[in-house]
Amino acid sequence: MLRTLRRRVTAVALGLATALGGGWLAAGVPSPAHAAVPATIPLTITNNSGRAEQIHIYNLGTELSSGRQGWADASGAFHPWPAGGNPPTPAPDASIPGPAPGRSTTIQIPKFSGRIYFSYGRKMEFRLTTGGLVQPAVQNPTDPNRDILFNWSEYTLNDSGLWINSTQVDMFSAPYTVGVRRGDGTTLSTGKLRPGGYNGVFNALRGQSGGWANLIQTRSDGTVLRALSPLYGVETGALPASVMDDYINRVWNKYTGTDLIVTPFADRPDVRYTGRVSGGVLRFTDGSGAVVTTFQKPDASSVFGCHRLLDAPNDQVRGPISRTLCAGFNRTTLLANPHQPDRSAAGFYQEPVTNHYARIIHAHMADGKAYGFAFDDVGHHESLVHDGDPRGASLTLDPFD
Structure with a gap:
C-alpha cells in the first residue's frame, strides 16, 4: 500500500516546518540582503543517463504562501490537489515530459517545499488520502511503483533562497546531480557519484556480509532498481532486527x-x-x-x-x-x-x-557527501547546496556506470 509522506531529513539550521516528507528543506536562518527571490526560478534537467526510456518529471510539494499541497506544472503554476479518499484515490496526472537522451528541458519551480521526482519508462502512480498526498512505498512488493525505476530530489525555494539536495535517506537509485546557479554567476553542485560509483555501490552491498545485499531490489527482467535504506531493510526483514x-x-x-x-x-x-x-x-x-x-x-x-x-x-x-x-x-x-x-x-x-549502507554511499560520492540517513547533515556531511540569491537550479540525470 502507499505510505503518507513523512519528514525524514531536517537540514542543519533549517527550521521551517514542512507538510510533506523525506528530507524536505526549509530556511530558518535569514540570508544576507539580496534582491528579492523571484516567484519562480528555472530548473534545467539534463539527461546524461545514457538510457533510451522516456523521462517523466514531477514537481510535488507544499505552496509556502498558502500551506496547500499540490503540484507545479512546467511553467511553475501551482495546482492544489483535489480531495482524496479512503482508500486512497488516484491523483491527477502531474507529469511533465522530460528530456530525451543528451538533451535538456527547463521548467520553472515556484516557492515550494517539494520534491522533483523523475522516472524512466513509465509514469509513476500517486494517490490522495483524506490527509493529502501519499508516496510510493517500494519496500512493499505490491506497491504499484515497485517495478518503476525512479528517484527524487528535495528542495525548498523561499524568500531566503534555494536549498536543493540529493537524498539517499529512503533508497539509493537512479543517479543524479543537483546544482544551484548563484547570484554572482558561480555554481554549486553535489550528489555526483565517482566514475563507476553507481555499480560500485551495489557491488559493495553484495559483498558486505550480514544481509546487506538483501537491500537490493530488481525487476523481473533483471533490471536493478534500487537499494532500500537499512530502516526499510529492518522493517521488511531483509536485514535482521539485531544488526546493530x-x-x-x-x-x-x-x-x-x-x-x-x-x-x-x-x-x-x-x-x-x-x-x-x-x-x-x-x-x-x-x-x-x-x-x-x-x-x-x-x-x-x-x-x-x-x-x-x-x-x-x-x-x-x-x-x-x-x-x-x-x-x-x-x-x-x-x-x-x-x-x-x-x-x-x-x-x-x-x-x-x-551503517554499511551509508558508509558505502559516502565512499562512492565524488565529494564524499550524501544523505545516507536522516541526520547526515550533522557536521555538514550532507549532499545539499544553497544560495540566498539563486538565479537557477539544475538536475542532471547521470550515467548508470
Missing part, C-alpha cells in the same frame, strides 16, 4: 561509567549536555545538573530511522541531542569519542558493526 545490537550494547555499557558530552551547536559551544546511563536509561543533564531529557536504549530501527526511541522534535534541547546521538550511532563514533558530535569523517564507519 552489538554496537548499541557496547555504547550503553561504556556510558554507565563514562560521561558522554554532547555540544550540539557548532556556533554555541557553551551549550553542553552530559549523559550517563543509569538503570538502563541514558539521562542528559545541563550545566546546573538538571535532567533535561532521557533515552531508552535504542534498537536498529530507531538508529537507522532516527525516530522512535531516538525521536528528534523540532525544539532546542531533545531534538539537537537526539540528532547528535543518531549521527553517532549511524557513523559508529560513540565508542571512540565521548565528545559528540564527531565532525571529522576520518573516524566514521570504522566499526565492523555500522
Whole structure:
C-alpha cells in the first residue's frame, strides 16, 4: 500500500516546518540582503543517463504562501490537489515530459517545499488520502511503483533562497546531480557519484556480509532498481532486527561509567549536555545538573530511522541531542569519542558493526557527501547546496556506470 509522506531529513539550521516528507528543506536562518527571490526560478534537467526510456518529471510539494499541497506544472503554476479518499484515490496526472537522451528541458519551480521526482519508462502512480498526498512505498512488493525505476530530489525555494539536495535517506537509485546557479554567476553542485560509483555501490552491498545485499531490489527482467535504506531493510526483514545490537550494547555499557558530552551547536559551544546511563536509561543533564531529557536504549530501527526511541522534535534541547546521538550511532563514533558530535569523517564507519549502507554511499560520492540517513547533515556531511540569491537550479540525470 502507499505510505503518507513523512519528514525524514531536517537540514542543519533549517527550521521551517514542512507538510510533506523525506528530507524536505526549509530556511530558518535569514540570508544576507539580496534582491528579492523571484516567484519562480528555472530548473534545467539534463539527461546524461545514457538510457533510451522516456523521462517523466514531477514537481510535488507544499505552496509556502498558502500551506496547500499540490503540484507545479512546467511553467511553475501551482495546482492544489483535489480531495482524496479512503482508500486512497488516484491523483491527477502531474507529469511533465522530460528530456530525451543528451538533451535538456527547463521548467520553472515556484516557492515550494517539494520534491522533483523523475522516472524512466513509465509514469509513476500517486494517490490522495483524506490527509493529502501519499508516496510510493517500494519496500512493499505490491506497491504499484515497485517495478518503476525512479528517484527524487528535495528542495525548498523561499524568500531566503534555494536549498536543493540529493537524498539517499529512503533508497539509493537512479543517479543524479543537483546544482544551484548563484547570484554572482558561480555554481554549486553535489550528489555526483565517482566514475563507476553507481555499480560500485551495489557491488559493495553484495559483498558486505550480514544481509546487506538483501537491500537490493530488481525487476523481473533483471533490471536493478534500487537499494532500500537499512530502516526499510529492518522493517521488511531483509536485514535482521539485531544488526546493530552489538554496537548499541557496547555504547550503553561504556556510558554507565563514562560521561558522554554532547555540544550540539557548532556556533554555541557553551551549550553542553552530559549523559550517563543509569538503570538502563541514558539521562542528559545541563550545566546546573538538571535532567533535561532521557533515552531508552535504542534498537536498529530507531538508529537507522532516527525516530522512535531516538525521536528528534523540532525544539532546542531533545531534538539537537537526539540528532547528535543518531549521527553517532549511524557513523559508529560513540565508542571512540565521548565528545559528540564527531565532525571529522576520518573516524566514521570504522566499526565492523555500522551503517554499511551509508558508509558505502559516502565512499562512492565524488565529494564524499550524501544523505545516507536522516541526520547526515550533522557536521555538514550532507549532499545539499544553497544560495540566498539563486538565479537557477539544475538536475542532471547521470550515467548508470
